[in-house]
Amino acid sequence: xxHQIENSRGLRSQLKDSVPVAxxxxxxxxxxxxxxLRRGFSSVKNELLPSHPLELSEKNFQLNQDKLNFTxxxxxxxxxxxxxxxxxxxxxxxxxxLPFLPSSNLAxxxxxxxxxxxxxxxxxxxxxxxxxxxEPHIMTEYKxxxx
Amino acid sequence: NNExxxxxxxxxxxxxxxxxxxxxxxxNVAKLGCSLxxxxxxxxTICGVVYKDGVVLGADTRATEGMVVADKNxxxxxxxxxxxxxxxxxxxxxxxxxxQLISSNLELHSxxxxxxxxVATANRMLKQMLFRYQGxxxxxxxxxxxxxxxPHLYSIYPHGSTDKLPYVTMxxxxxxxxxxxxxxxxxxxxxxEAKQLVRDxxxxxxxxxxxxxxxxxxxxxxxGKVDYLRPHDEANKKGVRTGDYKYKHGTTGxxxxxxxxxxxxxxDESVQTMDTS
Numbered sequence: 076x077x078h079q080i081e082n083s084r085g086l087r088s089q090l091k092d093s094v095p096v097a098x099x100x101x102x103x104x105x106x107x108x109x110x111x112l113r114r115g116f117s118s119v120k121n122e123l124l125p126s127h128p129l130e131l132s133e134k135n136f137q138l139n140q141d142k143l144n145f146t147x148x149x150x151x152x153x154x155x156x157x158x159x160x161x162x163x164x165x166x167x168x169x170x171x172x173l174p175f176l177p178s179s180n181l182a183x184x185x186x187x188x189x190x191x192x193x194x195x196x197x198x199x200x201x202x203x204x205x206x207x208x209x210e211p212h213i214m215t216e217y218k219x220x221x222x
Numbered sequence: 223n224n225e226x227x228x229x230x231x232x233x234x235x236x237x238x239x240x241x242x243x244x245x246x247x248x249x250n251v252a253k254l255g256c257s258l259x260x261x262x263x264x265x266x267t268i269c270g271v272v273y274k275d276g277v278v279l280g281a282d283t284r285a286t287e288g289m290v291v292a293d294k295n296x297x298x299x300x301x302x303x304x305x306x307x308x309x310x311x312x313x314x315x316x317x318x319x320x321x322q323l324i325s326s327n328l329e330l331h332s333x334x335x336x337x338x339x340x341v342a343t344a345n346r347m348l349k350q351m352l353f354r355y356q357g358x359x360x361x362x363x364x365x366x367x368x369x370x371x372x373p374h375l376y377s378i379y380p381h382g383s384t385d386k387l388p389y390v391t392m393x394x395x396x397x398x399x400x401x402x403x404x405x406x407x408x409x410x411x412x413x414x415e416a417k418q419l420v421r422d423x424x425x426x427x428x429x430x431x432x433x434x435x436x437x438x439x440x441x442x443x444x445x446g447k448v449d450y451l452r453p454h455d456e457a458n459k460k461g462v463r464t465g466d467y468k469y470k471h472g473t474t475g476x477x478x479x480x481x482x483x484x485x486x487x488x489x490d491e492s493v494q495t496m497d498t499s
Contacts, residue, residue: 126241129356136354191334193326 160186174214177202260288265433267395268298268309269423270366271407272388273416276373276444277366280420281309282395282428283453284435291435297452299441303328303339304448306367307441311393312380313360320361324348341367341374345384353382362392368445395427395434402426417442421455428457 145157167182184190285293300321310317332339363378377390391399402423437453
């Protein structure tokens, strides 16, 4: 493994337009401790350092690509082009089903061009096979602000 | 139980959680003194050559799992599109999945553009994907095909660098195969000459490298026609037993013979029907 990246944070800081990573802290379960069954093992090292050199770059890969494309588009065509596209993205992202059902995101995929590509996110981790299930009533109430 | 609805982010946390579990498992197993099974690799010889009318790709057929041969006759020349084929060396699962992914993407792309796909497109897709994963996908590929611009041959390394050359070799037996190429390659060869050259290069890899073995597969791609010759040459046939340990009839001489008939009487007869429903 002679080609491993020594300092992934150093590589990332060289990309001026990259999106900063929010943090690797796990989400707390109901008792304030990490839910091991659902989220996996926890250790202090895993919360501070990435467990894999690719974790940081993969976490925000799509966002970084979008940022790169929008910056290029702005330089070529002017500010209006990325603004219009981002407005369309925002509108398409609002078309969702009820919170506990999986949405197809068809409009968003068409805008992004991912309806004509197949990647690992289409093959692996199918939301229909997900082991977690939300409580439908509670989720709808939370979304409508009734809780 | 509030679920955050990130549209494409569901993929990421699960990916790296498995990694934590795997490192923990490895550490625990190492304490017991055993080790997890190694990934199946294709310690390989693959090569390709551009000749007058197209491209000839060649590969051996051995897949290894550590020091054991896992598959004596595996297929290393993968289909990408009707006019493009790709040989894969490295981790067998990585080459298989990568070539299938790029084949699907290329099919969608060709449906969208309504044209036969170009080898440069496949090359660009492969190199961008491999660079994105920084060499962790262990796939070293030889990509060859014929498109509207003529025959093309590329070699793609696991980190994402590519070379466009008239003859390339990859895999653990690449040095043996390259020695044959460097000696006998000429531009604009005929088809039979090119096939013989590739066959000899793969044979050099098979006989001089432990990671390569068994048969030689060839794929000849020309404009409008693909010849997938599997196997083209069985370089390592399994041996046939020449001796036999059984004694022939008459080896031992018969001295005396005595026949005793057994007296048996029928005691009881009963019929049991089978349940054939």
